[in-house]
Amino acid sequence: MITFKEALQKVLEHPLNLGSEHVPLMDSMGRYLDEPIYADRNFPPFDRVTKDGIAIQFDAVIGKVETLRIENIASAGMVQCTLQDETACIEVMTGAVLPKHTDTVIMYEHLTIENNRVTINETVTKGQNIHCEGSDESKGTQILSEGTKITPAEIGVMASVGKSNVLVKKVPRVCSIATGNELVDVDVLPEPHQIRKSNSLTMVSALSDLRIEGSSLHLLDDKKSIEDGLSSALRENDVLLLSGGVSKGKFDFIPEVMETLGVEQLFHRVAQRPGKPFWFGIHKEFNTVIFSFPGNPVSTFANYHLYFLPWLFRSWGIKIENQFAKLTVELDIKPPLTRFIQVSTHWQDSCLQVTPVVENGSGDLTSLSRADGFICLEPRDLKYTKGELVSFISTR
Numbered sequence: 001m002i003t004f005k006e007a008l009q010k011v012l013e014h015p016l017n018l019g020s021e022h023v024p025l026m027d028s029m030g031r032y033l034d035e036p037i038y039a040d041r042n043f044p045p046f047d048r049v050t051k052d053g054i055a056i057q058f059d060a061v062i063g064k065v066e067t068l069r070i071e072n073i074a075s076a077g078m079v080q081c082t083l084q085d086e087t088a089c090i091e092v093m094t095g096a097v098l099p100k101h102t103d104t105v106i107m108y109e110h111l112t113i114e115n116n117r118v119t120i121n122e123t124v125t126k127g128q129n130i131h132c133e134g135s136d137e138s139k140g141t142q143i144l145s146e147g148t149k150i151t152p153a154e155i156g157v158m159a160s161v162g163k164s165n166v167l168v169k170k171v172p173r174v175c176s177i178a179t180g181n182e183l184v185d186v187d188v189l190p191e192p193h194q195i196r197k198s199n200s201l202t203m204v205s206a207l208s209d210l211r212i213e214g215s216s217l218h219l220l221d222d223k224k225s226i227e228d229g230l231s232s233a234l235r236e237n238d239v240l241l242l243s244g245g246v247s248k249g250k251f252d253f254i255p256e257v258m259e260t261l262g263v264e265q266l267f268h269r270v271a272q273r274p275g276k277p278f279w280f281g282i283h284k285e286f287n288t289v290i291f292s293f294p295g296n297p298v299s300t301f302a303n304y305h306l307y308f309l310p311w312l313f314r315s316w317g318i319k320i321e322n323q324f325a326k327l328t329v330e331l332d333i334k335p336p337l338t339r340f341i342q343v344s345t346h347w348q349d350s351c352l353q354v355t356p357v358v359e360n361g362s363g364d365l366t367s368l369s370r371a372d373g374f375i376c377l378e379p380r381d382l383k384y385t386k387g388e389l390v391s392f393i394s395t396r
């Protein structure tokens, strides 16, 4: 049996080259950029008026002119206009291009306007209320980097530089496979000896967070069905995520059938809890990577986050940062297994705090909805102390 670190290392040594594809901007939400994005013009592209009011030429007016004549009006969307008489002013609206020969904007609230003449009632600073051309970014600057997750903020940024099509990392074709005779569909009333499928649906939902439209399959516990199901799934997908059928039972056929189908086993069983009987392999000819997770729901869920997600980001060439959080309790983790303990989180003293949730082992799937993630604790002689920083894997 290998350690968790060795197992993760082996998984990460087998990334797939998933490639990239162009998608329309509005389909890129939640995907990962595969190109840097540059400013195609200055941000903002012109000296932009930031208050509704008047634009003046400061040196010609302040301390020199009692009242100003309104010469013109400029609003957002109008071509830049020009102040003809430097002792006059132009009414300007937020978003307008600052008129030529003006350099200062005064908001309406600081003015009195009577008979088309303006009196300024407040102190004015030269250059006020102008969002200067190029003050955010100048043309040609990189504003988003490759590997960035596209959220509504990035959609807005890309829209403003005219990216109607975006190059994103291609997602793998993934099939989530449930195994077991005891499993029935969600809409079926189970017999006393049956249970409703949940693992495969949890994984398909987790995949949809990554904009991967996973397919799903249910295989019964007989070699022939497993062989038939897997042989086409192996050809049609880049990744198979299985749950169940990998421990020591008389009907745990997955490792054996994988071998028959030409899948190379890279390891089976990891010194960890939950998720110990995890089986990992690759089909070299079809270029398929197989994550065969133990069937207990917490084990499947943990291993999806511990192995599949880091593998996917490695395949995309995106570095993910490790997170750490403070333990609120003392914990004793004795050898030999690396433990992944479900925790809830809260913020205190500007630090993420983690507290183990009440749970009843890796078959207790309701505990998943009480947890925000897992902490990873390597076995050691000394107890983990309250307040100690530990590695945290978010599942939210």
Ligand SMILES: Nc1nc2c(c(=O)[nH]1)N[C@H]1C(S)=C(S)[C@@H](COP(=O)(O)OP(=O)(O)OC[C@H]3O[C@@H](n4cnc5c(N)ncnc54)[C@H](O)[C@@H]3O)O[C@H]1N2
Pocket (backbone or CB within 6 Å): 178, 179, 180, 182, 183, 195, 196, 197, 198, 199, 200, 243, 244, 245, 246, 247, 248, 249, 252, 274, 275, 276, 277, 293, 294, 295, 296, 297, 299, 362, 363
């Ligand atoms: N003799 C041994 N027995 C077991 C060992 C062991 O080392 N030696 N390991 C235990 C551990 S740890 C785990 S975890 C389980 C994993 O077993 P399998 O991967 O073979 O999974 P199954 O037996 O098929 O199922 C286990 C459990 O999970 C439920 N399940 C399975 N699939 C789903 C699904 N899609 N949705 C909801 N629930 C599912 C299944 O009904 C079982 O109750 O083995 C231990 N045994």
Ligand code: MOO
Pocket (backbone or CB within 6 Å): 272, 273, 274, 275, 276, 277, 294, 296, 299, 362, 363
């Ligand atoms: O290691 Mo198994 O995955 O807990 O129950």
